[in-house]
Amino acid sequence: xxxxxxxxxxxxxxxxxxxxxxxxxxxxxxxxxxxxxxxxxxxxxxxxxxxxxxxxxxxxxxxxxxxxxxxxxxxxxxxxxxxxxxxxxxxxxxxxxxxxxxxxxxxxxxxxxxxxxxxxxxxxxxxxxxxxxxxxxxxxxxxxxxxxxxxxxxxxxxxxxxxxxxxxxxxxxxxxxxxxxxxxxxxxxxxxxxxxxxxxxxxxxxxxxxxxxxxxxxxxxxxxxxxxxxxxxxxxxxxxxxxxxxxxxxxxxxxxxxxxxxxxxxxxxxxxxxxxxxxxxxxxxxxxxxxxxxxxxxxxxxxxxxxxxxxxxxxxxxxxxxxxxxxxxxxxxxxxxxxxxxxxxxxxxxxxxxxxxxxxxxxxxxxxxxxxxxxxxxxxxxxxxxxxxxxxxxxxxxxxxxxxxxxxxxxxxxxxxxxxxxxxxxxxxxxxxxxxxx
Numbered sequence: 001x002x003x004x005x006x007x008x009x010x011x012x013x014x015x016x017x018x019x020x021x022x023x024x025x026x027x028x029x030x031x032x033x034x035x036x037x038x039x040x041x042x043x044x045x046x047x048x049x050x051x052x053x054x055x056x057x058x059x060x061x062x063x064x065x066x067x068x069x070x071x072x073x074x075x076x077x078x079x080x081x082x083x084x085x086x087x088x089x090x091x092x093x094x095x096x097x098x099x100x101x102x103x104x105x106x107x108x109x110x111x112x113x114x115x116x117x118x119x120x121x122x123x124x125x126x127x128x129x130x131x132x133x134x135x136x137x138x139x140x141x142x143x144x145x146x147x148x149x150x151x152x153x154x155x156x157x158x159x160x161x162x163x164x165x166x167x168x169x170x171x172x173x174x175x176x177x178x179x180x181x182x183x184x185x186x187x188x189x190x191x192x193x194x195x196x197x198x199x200x201x202x203x204x205x206x207x208x209x210x211x212x213x214x215x216x217x218x219x220x221x222x223x224x225x226x227x228x229x230x231x232x233x234x235x236x237x238x239x240x241x242x243x244x245x246x247x248x249x250x251x252x253x254x255x256x257x258x259x260x261x262x263x264x265x266x267x268x269x270x271x272x273x274x275x276x277x278x279x280x281x282x283x284x285x286x287x288x289x290x291x292x293x294x295x296x297x298x299x300x301x302x303x304x305x306x307x308x309x310x311x312x313x314x315x316x317x318x319x320x321x322x323x324x325x326x327x328x329x330x331x332x333x334x335x336x337x338x339x340x341x342x343x344x345x346x347x348x349x350x351x352x353x354x355x356x357x358x359x360x361x362x363x364x365x366x367x368x369x370x371x372x373x374x375x376x377x378x379x380x381x382x383x384x385x386x387x388x389x390x391x392x393x394x395x396x397x398x399x400x401x402x403x404x405x406x407x408x409x410x411x412x413x414x415x416x417x418x419x420x421x422x423x424x425x426x427x428x429x430x431x432x433x434x435x436x437x438x
Contacts, residue, residue: 044112046083054056061085061111069120071096077133079106084111084155092120093161100133101155101173110136110155110173110201122161126215128168131157131201132222139179139195139228141326148194151176152223154201154248160255164207169218172201172271174227178242194279195429197225197301200271204251211252212294213266213317218262221248221271224325224360229278237291241279241298241328241357247271254310262308264317271302273360273383273410275327282333282352292337292350297328297357297388297407303380306366313368316375321363324383324410328357334402336393352390356407356416359383388418 041048041063049056051066058064058076061083070089076099078085087093093115104110113131115122118251119205121255124130132154140147178195200222205211205421213219248271249366254260274297282293303322313319385407406416 006160007050015375030233043244044084045086072078073097077102078111081108082111082182086114088116093117093122093126094157095126096357098129098376100129102134102303102430104137106137106140110152111210114158116160121163122128123165123416126167131171132173133283135174136176136179146180150226151178151198151309153223156201158204158243159395160206162208164211166217166219168217170203171220172203172222172248174223174304175199175245175274177226180228185200185403191240192236193240194228195276195306196243197245198223200248201244202248206253207260208256210261212263213268214267216264219250221250221304223247223272223387224274226274227298228275237282237293239276239279240296243281243299243303244274244276244325244360246302248303249274249307250316252308260311260313262313263315264319265315267318269320270304270322270363273303275326276300276328276357277327278355281330293332293334294353295330295332296355297330297386298328299327300360300383302360303363305363308368310413313370319368319377319379320368321380323381324360324362326383327359327386329386330354330356330388330392334392352402354390354404355386356386356388358407359385361410384409385416387416390420
């Protein structure tokens with residue numbers, strides 16, 4: 001009875017009523033310690049329906065109630081502009097086909113997926129995919145005045161039941177890629193920066209008695225979105241790639257007063273951080289002043305957390321935090337002066353300076369309670385730093401130089417290779433020799 005009261009009040013009452021019942025029935029309002037979304041109706045779900053209604057189209061989202069045991073047998077792909085999708089069954093909820101999150105129209109937030117059983121169990125059948133199909137919407141491209149926009153955060157997946165069985169895959173949506181700068185003629189001295197990637201969608205599973213992730217089953221937070229690569233602004237003298245988005249967290253929450261149980265022979269992990277955007281600045285062309293350039297790769301996104309509350313693991317399997325994203329590559333080109341430019345006129349070759357983006361840190365160490373000694377896993381792998389390559393302009397009498405610094409990994413060490421080129425005078429573009437590699 002207590003289990004039914006707990007899940008019923010989560011499923012059907014408004015947040016205001018739930019606050020008034022905290023303690024009396026064991027309900028909790030959302031917080032850092034109880035990250036499961038309360039599936040009370042809200043406008044983000046759009047219309048309300050009874051499951052099976054001929055007036056409904058789940059591809060456009062909605063809030064669905066169902067009486068007895070409910071099986072989802074048709075593919076649901078949330079379309080651009082769709083509301084979030086909630087399916088609330090009174091009895092068992094069996095997911096026998098894919099429920100997918102795809103891209104939305106630019107500027108629209110990604111929808112979320114909520115699957116809940118009030119009095120029964122939730123099962124994800126083998127081979128079924130819940131969550132990501134394609135990344136969330138990318139950020140809008142930017143103008144010289146406004147700059148690009150960050151990618152949208154990925155949609156989340158929340159599952160609530162007495163017992164939850166995952167034999168397929170449950171994955172948060174990948175964050176959207178950052179928008180690019182479309183201009184090739186930025187104002188003098190302006191820094192052209194790519195948009196940042198969106199955050200990966202969280203996966204939240206709440207269970208009163210047990211969670212089983214069996215066989216090839218997977219529960220994985222969404223990958224962070226990629227930072228923008230500003231290839232469209234390749235002639236700009238100062239360019240920085242967008243940062244990768246953070247991965248989505250994996251939350252496992254037992255909702256009983258005593259610890260629930262986790263049986264994992266599959267994979268549960270936090271999402272990977274998105275890769276930082278590459279940066280390409282300048283151009284090896286002849287300009288009156290031999291312009292210099294600076295390129296900096298975007299930082300890799302942070303690996304996500306694995307969070308376990310109110311449960312003990314009987315079988316651990318593969319349970320890990322997320323890995324960090326890669327740092328972006330940086331390429332900088334210094335321009336050459338016109339042929340025959342006399343020495344001493346200020347028309348020397350431009351310098352190139354490139355700095356690879358730092359990798360993102362791996363997700364933090366997670367402690368998994370067991371019936372005996374807790375199991376400590378992680379941290380996630382730090383993302384590698386980005387390569388750096390720089391070329392100066394040439395000159396008949398001048399020696400051009402370039403500097404390159406490889407990005408550090410997400411742990412702040414092991415810089416990536418760097419190539420700084422020295423031009424030898426005597427020809428318009430000289431002879432390149434390698435320098436600056438660690």
